[in-house]
Amino acid sequence: MRRGLISLGKVQCDSCQRTIPYAERYLVIEEEDGVEVESGKKSYYCVDCCLKKGYAEYRHEKGETVLTFFPSEGKLQEPDDEKTSEQAGDNE
Ligand SMILES: [Zn+2]
Secondary structure (H helix, E strand, O other): OEEEEEOOOOEEOOOOOOEEOOOOEEEEEEEEOOEEOOOOEEEEEEHHHHHHHOOOEEEEEOOEEEEEOOOOOOOOOOOOOOOOOOOOOOOO
């Protein structure tokens, strides 16, 4: 699993080895052998490395550029074929 956090200035990126500056966003991800898993070794990545690895992306929303650590969100939504029509429960 992955979590986006804000650096307190003491976090080092596991990929490029640079210290992530205070207030900069970074990602904690649990992975084994480079594959994301539910529970495993925690890795810390700066934004640049997340972008390179595909763990983050910039989205353009309402004229603003927003960084997201969950690029797959929204793509995983299954087509909603079943129409959940409201059941009329009016019994007179
Ligand atoms: Zn990095």
